[in-house]
Amino acid sequence: SFLPQIQTFDVEAPCQTVEDLTSGVVMAQVLQKIDPAYFDENWLNRIKTEVGDNWRLKVSNLKKILKGILDYNHEILGQQINDFTLPDVNLIGEHADAAELGRMLQLILGCAVNCEQKQEYIQTIMMMEESVQHVVMTAIQELMSKESPVSVGNDAYVDLDRQLKKTTEELNEALATKEEIAQRCHELDMQVAALQEEKSSLLAENQILMERLNQSDSIEDPNSPAGRRHLQLQTQLEQLQEETFRLEAAKDDYRIRCEELEKEIAELRQQTEELTTLAEEAQSLKDEIDVLRHSSDKVAKLESQVESYKKKLEDLGDLRRQVKLLEEKNTMYMQNTVSLEEELRKANAARSQLETYKRQAVELQNRLSEESKKADKLDYECKRLKEKVDSLQKEKDRLRTERDSLKETIEELRCVQAQEGQLTTAGLMPLGRQEPSDSLAAEIVTPEIK
Template sequence: MSLNKHQLSDSLFIWLQSFQVPSCASKHELTSGVAIAHVLNKIDSTWFNETWLSRIKEDGGTNWRLKVSNLKKILQSMMEYYHDVLSQQVSDEHVPDVRLLEERNHVYMQRTCELEEEQRRATAIRSQLDSYKRQAHEMSAKHSAEAMKAEKWQFEYKNLNDKYETLLKEREKLISERDTLRETTEELRCAQVQQQCLTDSMIGDAGAVGSLASEIMPTEFRDTVVRLQQENKMLCVQEESYRHRLEELQTQLEEAQRRQNTLETQNRLSQQQISDLSAQVEELQRALQEQDSRNEDVISSLLKKKLEEHLEKLHEAHSDLQKKREVIDDLEPPLDINMAKKVDELQEILKKKDEDMRRMEDRYKRYVEKARTVIKTLEPKQKLNPVPVEVQALKNQLSEKDRKIQHLEHDFEKTRSRHDQEEKLIISAWYNMGMALHQRVAGERSSSSSSSAQSFLAQQRQSTQARRGFSRLQPR
């Protein structure tokens, strides 16, 4: 049961070489069919006679059409031999159906062309999407630069407007001061005129007293004027210092307003980027959900299809095994306990395989439910982390789901390869059983001297009649 195809081909090649036929020096020469034809001629020369052997062309060389023609002739003759001489029907599954293979190949070619066309469309759409992303990024950068310029010009306009309002206030203040000074000047002129009138009237009445008062009054006025001039100078100095201080504070205020305006602009742009990224995250989540739903549908349909194919193959394997068991029961009496054990082991392996397929389907359903719950819990409850971290988390979840899908596909491929290997083991066991039966029949034929004069055809007929009589006597 542990034989593989290579060992089977080696054993078949050694068995063919035991007949000592031509064109049997290497395995490549077997493809011409000449060696197989000579072996069949030695096995039964009455059916596979020289006339039939002359129809097999031996100078095939590299002409594969001639080799295929030889193999078709050999296959047709063997099927007729089984039907006419051995009275056995060969199932259609052992005969290659070229038309079915051609139809399958045509379907595969159409599917391949469709997939290539879809791939080309997807590549074109992906390139367009990349170009759109680049254009959107460039437009976003231009929009940010223009927004910064607009904020800068708005800030300059605000500063100029403030300066204009300040100048208007200073103009009104100067106008009010001018009016006040004009009124003060008028009052001083009136007081001076009154003083002049009083001075003129008092000249005639009191000459000495008037001259003394006239001497005293200008001195007092002079002191007042000097004091007022000093106070005026001090006030001018203070006003100059206050003006410098006011200019410094105004400069600092403008700088602070400029920084505040820049920060507000950056904050607004950041809020806009956050809103854009939030919209992108929502779109990615929706796309992820749609893709997950599509992937779930596709994967479930593929798995169901493959499961149906495997179940169909398993059913075919069961039917083939049943047919082969019937053939084995017809070929030999049920005395080989080892072969029965092997068949039981193969049935147990097939049962285990069915259980593995059921477990795999259950595990797939659990993975699908788990993926749905993960998709439902993808949306963040609190937006405390920055948006790029959320996007990275979504990407990590996507990669994790891809790894799970790849793991499921790997398990499925492993299961399929194991099933194929089991089918190969069943075929190899059946082949070994047939070889053992053939060797046993050949040994019995060589040991029995009474049947040495009979032909191969008569021996086959007698063995067939004996098997039929034995099958009638033995209940199944």
């Protein structure tokens, strides 16, 4: 509903859809249209225009805009916004939440209808459609009902507060720039690693081609296919080397820039601590002034001012916690970078060992195949010998049985011969009857004995 009103400011950035507003560029240009003196070019240059789909940069822009609106209400308009739910810039930047975006635009319209040129903006609202006009006026009335005037405090404290805010903004910008540079360094490291791998593969391919060319054509002849291929590969190799050197130089530059930013962050942190001490001292002095003016007519205004300062100190505590979290994240990122570099070195060392293990595995596989063939052959020989042993065992059993039968036959023959000898010795048998006994013995003898 606030989009038509925003479009009337005639800003340079596109503002046709809700997505165009989430980057914060349109809002910053609208605020500069409202008050160019306060929202000057220096403030506008802090808003990053090329954010793309990076929601973190969008949130950073929206935080700066929200802080600028609150400071403008407090310092220029002399208004303090109470009991008004501030928009969640994280939901706006990451998810383009319409409700939170409406609260942000409501604050911007509140600045427009309270600035020096408020009559012009109110006239513009009155010329819009009734539905849009009703929504805009309702939002402005709701915001104005939450505003309350603030009393002017000590000038030195105001200057100190402004300096503290400026230092905090510079610290946040330095941290954001440092995060971007760290991400860029990481990307450059990945590009350098990829280019080194490509360079290694090209060198290997060049070596293979050189070996082939030594066996076939001469690479010195540029008219031959091998010579042209060699020149092409050489040119490509030189380009890759130049790209590698360029990326390494850019990487070193970014690292130097990161170190400089770390030094700046340390200095800004020290300044923040000093300003915090001064702010605490100023607060204590302000409390003494409140005690001295307790009986005056400005008691209510001074108490509201004290409450506002307390809120600012709470905001400062939040900023300290955010700075601490960012420091922890920075330390974690540095540790991750060191561990990743160590893992990269280990991976390069393990790659050569892996190649050696692969060759050994191939050799062992070949040996295993040969030994398997030998084992199969020996198994076959063993089976054949076992069959032969079984056949011999059967033959042995058969011969043993035959031997036993022969022994029995021999015993019988011996008994017959013994009987015949006894008969012959006694002389009881005539010679004519001895022949039949001999023929009987001959018949008893088996064919094998014969």
